Amino acid sequence: MRKIIAVLLILVMAGNLLGMLAANPNGTGDNVTDNVTYELEFIEGRTDENRPAVADFTCSPLNSSLNPTTAVFDTGPGTYPSVPGTHNGTITPNQTITVQRLYTYPSPGSGGHTEFVKIWGNGVDVNATWNGYAGDWHNISFPNSFILEAGKTYNYTIRTGSYPQIIHKTSLNATGGTITCIEFVDVNGITYTDWIPAIRLEGIPSNLPPTAVLLNTPTEITDNSMLLSWSQNADTDFANYTIYHSTASEDIGTVAVTVQNQSATLLTVHKLLPGTTYYFTVRVYDISGLYNDSNQVNGTTLPGGGPSGGPYYHQIYSATSTNGINWTANNTLLFDHASVPGAVYFDSKLYLYFVNAEDPENEKLSVGISEDRGATFTVHDVQITGSNSPYPVDPNPIIDGSQIRLTYLGNFMQDETNKIVTATSSDGTNFIEEGIIFTENVFDPDLFYYDVGSQWVLFVSNGTNLIKATSSSPNTTFTKDTSFSWTAGGISSTHKIGSKYYTYYAGMNGISVAEYSYGTLSNIADGIVAFPNMTADPTVAIFGQNDYKMFFKTMVGGGPGPGGVPPLFSGDVNDNLTALFDEYNNSIPKDVLITWLNDTGNQMLEGMVGPMQHKLYATYSLDGVNVNGTVDENGYTCENRAFLIPNASVPDAVVSPDNTTIRLYFVDAHPTRKIINALSLVPGENVTTDDLWFLYNEYYIGGTNIFNTAKSTDGEKFTFECMRIVGLSEDYMVADPSIVLLENGSYRIYFLYVAKSELPEGQGDPAAAKNHTIACAYSPDGVNFTFEGVCYSGVYGECLSDPEVFKTGEYYRLYLHPTGTVSSGNLPFRYVNSTDGGRTFTGTVVWIQIEHMFDVAGCGCRIVDTGDGYRIYFDYNGSTASAFSSDGINWVFDEMPKVGGRGYMAAVKFKGMYFLYFHA
Numbered sequence: 001m002r003k004i005i006a007v008l009l010i011l012v013m014a015g016n017l018l019g020m021l022a023a024n025p026n027g028t029g030d031n032v033t034d035n036v037t038y039e040l041e042f043i044e045g046r047t048d049e050n051r052p053a054v055a056d057f058t059c060s061p062l063n064s065s066l067n068p069t070t071a072v073f074d075t076g077p078g079t080y081p082s083v084p085g086t087h088n089g090t091i092t093p094n095q096t097i098t099v100q101r102l103y104t105y106p107s108p109g110s111g112g113h114t115e116f117v118k119i120w121g122n123g124v125d126v127n128a129t130w131n132g133y134a135g136d137w138h139n140i141s142f143p144n145s146f147i148l149e150a151g152k153t154y155n156y157t158i159r160t161g162s163y164p165q166i167i168h169k170t171s172l173n174a175t176g177g178t179i180t181c182i183e184f185v186d187v188n189g190i191t192y193t194d195w196i197p198a199i200r201l202e203g204i205p206s207n208l209p210p211t212a213v214l215l216n217t218p219t220e221i222t223d224n225s226m227l228l229s230w231s232q233n234a235d236t237d238f239a240n241y242t243i244y245h246s247t248a249s250e251d252i253g254t255v256a257v258t259v260q261n262q263s264a265t266l267l268t269v270h271k272l273l274p275g276t277t278y279y280f281t282v283r284v285y286d287i288s289g290l291y292n293d294s295n296q297v298n299g300t301t302l303p304g305g306g307p308s309g310g311p312y313y314h315q316i317y318s319a320t321s322t323n324g325i326n327w328t329a330n331n332t333l334l335f336d337h338a339s340v341p342g343a344v345y346f347d348s349k350l351y352l353y354f355v356n357a358e359d360p361e362n363e364k365l366s367v368g369i370s371e372d373r374g375a376t377f378t379v380h381d382v383q384i385t386g387s388n389s390p391y392p393v394d395p396n397p398i399i400d401g402s403q404i405r406l407t408y409l410g411n412f413m414q415d416e417t418n419k420i421v422t423a424t425s426s427d428g429t430n431f432i433e434e435g436i437i438f439t440e441n442v443f444d445p446d447l448f449y450y451d452v453g454s455q456w457v458l459f460v461s462n463g464t465n466l467i468k469a470t471s472s473s474p475n476t477t478f479t480k481d482t483s484f485s486w487t488a489g490g491i492s493s494t495h496k497i498g499s500k501y502y503t504y505y506a507g508m509n510g511i512s513v514a515e516y517s518y519g520t521l522s523n524i525a526d527g528i529v530a531f532p533n534m535t536a537d538p539t540v541a542i543f544g545q546n547d548y549k550m551f552f553k554t555m556v557g558g559g560p561g562p563g564g565v566p567p568l569f570s571g572d573v574n575d576n577l578t579a580l581f582d583e584y585n586n587s588i589p590k591d592v593l594i595t596w597l598n599d600t601g602n603q604m605l606e607g608m609v610g611p612m613q614h615k616l617y618a619t620y621s622l623d624g625v626n627v628n629g630t631v632d633e634n635g636y637t638c639e640n641r642a643f644l645i646p647n648a649s650v651p652d653a654v655v656s657p658d659n660t661t662i663r664l665y666f667v668d669a670h671p672t673r674k675i676i677n678a679l680s681l682v683p684g685e686n687v688t689t690d691d692l693w694f695l696y697n698e699y700y701i702g703g704t705n706i707f708n709t710a711k712s713t714d715g716e717k718f719t720f721e722c723m724r725i726v727g728l729s730e731d732y733m734v735a736d737p738s739i740v741l742l743e744n745g746s747y748r749i750y751f752l753y754v755a756k757s758e759l760p761e762g763q764g765d766p767a768a769a770k771n772h773t774i775a776c777a778y779s780p781d782g783v784n785f786t787f788e789g790v791c792y793s794g795v796y797g798e799c800l801s802d803p804e805v806f807k808t809g810e811y812y813r814l815y816l817h818p819t820g821t822v823s824s825g826n827l828p829f830r831y832v833n834s835t836d837g838g839r840t841f842t843g844t845v846v847w848i849q850i851e852h853m854f855d856v857a858g859c860g861c862r863i864v865d866t867g868d869g870y871r872i873y874f875d876y877n878g879s880t881a882s883a884f885s886s887d888g889i890n891w892v893f894d895e896m897p898k899v900g901g902r903g904y905m906a907a908v909k910f911k912g913m914y915f916l917y918f919h920a
Helices: 571-583 591-605 671-679 689-701
Strands: 003-009 020-022 028-031 034-044 071-074 083-092 097-104 115-120 124-129 139-148 156-159 171-173 175-185 199-202 225-231 238-246 254-259 266-269 277-286 291-293 299-300 314-321 328-336 338-346 349-356 364-370 378-381 383-385 393-400 403-410 417-424 431-437 444-451 454-461 466-469 489-497 502-508 512-516 520-525 535-544 547-555 615-621 642-644 648-655 661-667 705-714 719-721 724-726 732-741 748-755 775-778 782-795 800-806 813-817 830-834 849-851 862-865 870-876 881-884 890-895 905-910 912-918
Touching: 020 648, 071 097, 097 115, 115 139, 124 139, 171 349, 225 277, 238 266, 254 266, 328 338, 328 349, 328 800, 338 403, 338 547, 349 393, 393 444, 393 547, 403 444, 431 454, 444 502, 454 489, 502 732, 591 671, 615 648, 642 648, 642 689, 648 732, 648 905, 648 912, 661 732, 661 912, 689 912, 748 782, 748 800, 775 800, 800 862
Parallel strands: 338 393, 338 535, 383 431, 444 489, 466 489, 489 535, 724 782, 732 800, 849 890
Antiparallel strands: 003 034, 020 028, 071 199, 083 156, 083 175, 097 139, 097 199, 115 124, 115 156, 171 175, 225 266, 238 254, 238 277, 277 291, 277 299, 314 328, 314 338, 314 547, 338 349, 349 364, 364 378, 393 403, 403 417, 417 431, 444 454, 454 466, 489 502, 502 512, 512 520, 535 547, 615 642, 615 912, 648 661, 661 705, 705 719, 732 748, 748 775, 775 782, 800 813, 813 830, 862 870, 870 881, 881 890, 905 912
16 A cells, blocks of 8 residues: 655654654664654555545654553554554453552654543443543553453453554563554554554552542631542552541541542532531542551631532422423422432332432431321432442432332542442332443433333433433443534433323423423423422322322522522622512512613613623634725625624634534623523523522632633524633633633643732733743543643743644644744744643744735634635734634635634634634
8 A cells, every 4th residue: 555655744842851762673672862763654445535644663662650560451652653543352351450440652743642541341340531741641541440351351342532553463562461453443444454552551569558638728618518629640650639627627627529530629518507617638549459548627607698509508308290291380398408309219119319418528318208198208218239330329219120220420529520320129229330321521311211112212411401222221321412402401201191201391481391302392381380480300109090109309499698589799789689579579580680780780780891892703704804895985895794692702612523503602791691601401481589599609609700712503603501610720810711622522722821819900801911821621522621720831021922822733733823922024923733632831932924915914823624725814904814824734725704702713613614703
């Protein structure tokens, strides 16, 4: 097969420092101390615009940061070519080994890694999922260590991403045993039988306890939460941070949460009692189970105020029906401090499962068993045997033959992707876990068997959206139905009423019901339960024909703050809001409150400058350069220029992995938009002060107050979502978001990150700070982000602005406009590469040459992949200009017609045309 040399990559690295090995023809390696040349080759016929090429390399990569003595099974480095895909094969160890994690050898300069691994056979059945480019990202840690016995054969499935190293053999005598390839299918669909992944299984390294961390005094204290921060543990055999809390000094107390991400050093502990002193300790565990404790710190929660929004403030009530559509509520309280009920009538008994928060520090899953159809209950603790069920919530019971099948979120608040788990029981109390059936950041599973289609259906909630997945069995992995769409509400429970399947859910107007038929949902009725408080989480017990009982939760709240409303505003504005609640007897219609919030927000914005006065627009182009239309009095092309969002600035955009949605990110300067957006989460037509407290705590205080996101399927009509970045410091300000879609379909957002202490006195604009850094945050869904830290710092006093991260070839590149440095007219921007998949940017800074452009450019560069190269957009002489490049380095300038804005032109190629977003 003819090979085409695509690129010659010169890497200058100190081998003694980085531990890189150069592969010799005989397969051995020597330490590299001089400059090394790597040749990346792409095999013709193996690539298209949607799939990666097959990369060749001639050297082994950086070693893992783990101690080599921890290796218990090691294939050693691979050779070339390389391509991501799915490996299936067997491992036969020649000695009994204890395994905790798997390391993948990456190709030089790439982000080669394993995204998913499963090892099973001879009594072993374990799997693990990659956590993204964070920490020691070449490794995947299994939830628990496991043993592979000498002489026994175990199956493996390994799904890789980017460019991992490959051993081109059918079978290999590795260090510690034998590994054999059964089949490898690459992402281009080509099948091989002689491609073995270059991996290393790591075990328990030593009997030394881990290094303790330093725990800081709690901050961001509310009446029910505190923010903890600690120094990072750098041990190679790290397993987790376990945070303990108690109400007595020197008593370690009980587990609050376990964090498995080694790089995580921030955590907000929730579900605390008001006016209570708590003592905290961070215990560091290693993979062998040894541990070491931090110092103990304490903090006191504020006196009672707004509700936490958690199960402690929830109650469970019921309603009855003869047809499944018209319901009569019963005002008898069944369970206090209880939430997310799930009911089933089994063996002449009613089983009502719920999250029991009677002790708010030790929430648990309980079941109330009733022999009189819900008049009285005896309560039992639910016991689940299984490693994926440490903190089960959101119970969904169904009858499956002669047993109860319980499906639930098994790893709540465990700092990892959510696991939907299923388990079975013959007595309704003691369950045996059968496995994970769905893995994504979703909640509230709704599992049922659809007999018309002879398939199992799983609904899971993502905010007000439902995601659908199907399977032929209730205890195997479910496959997402990407054609299914539902945004009317979530937290569903589906039941067969007569011959029809009814899906009950929390909708815009309280509990609603839709009919499920042949793979789709059709709404039937809204507000089917008349109840004075907010209602959600419906579930139905079927006693017989025309005899149904619904159970649901309500939120009673912890009481409003001073003046009866949140401290959203001050002075007259707050008084007017209080008067509004009084006028409507504490139950304001949603449309009235939204109108009031909009009007108040607009009043607050009068006379303001900057992002508060900016607006987002969209325009379109077939080639990314020419925008056809008439010119207005300011010289801007205005035809096809659509107004999108007020009080918003500095946009960036990205197309979803399935190419069906544009997601827009921006600086959100509207003070009430997040609460307005979150009102859709409150069922019912009216809003109380308790509702507003909940929204304020969860969606205003709880998230970042400056970035927001909206999505669109046509590029013009956008729906807001409530974006959060967890872990940001109150001592810093953020601005100028840049969004990147990573190879595994997750998201990373980059932004200006400025210490408030660097701002000149009286200044509130981050751009005015003395010194700038660029930081990033990671998200699996594009909405909920976790702060990762600073990813690039310039020279002190150099005001970096408007980051744009884009992948060209193997590298993620950070493009910047350094406003604090005077550059020559034809070098307006610069970039720096990342060698760890976009998490950090280090090395040589390269100034961008834009041919034929000699005037000083503005800022706000954005880049789009055109298919045959790259196009950069930027501010130029008060208008928007662009330049084209085939390599991302050398650019040819071509001025565009003016479309408004000052260069903040977010561009995406979507459905055959360019969508251009800018602020003006």
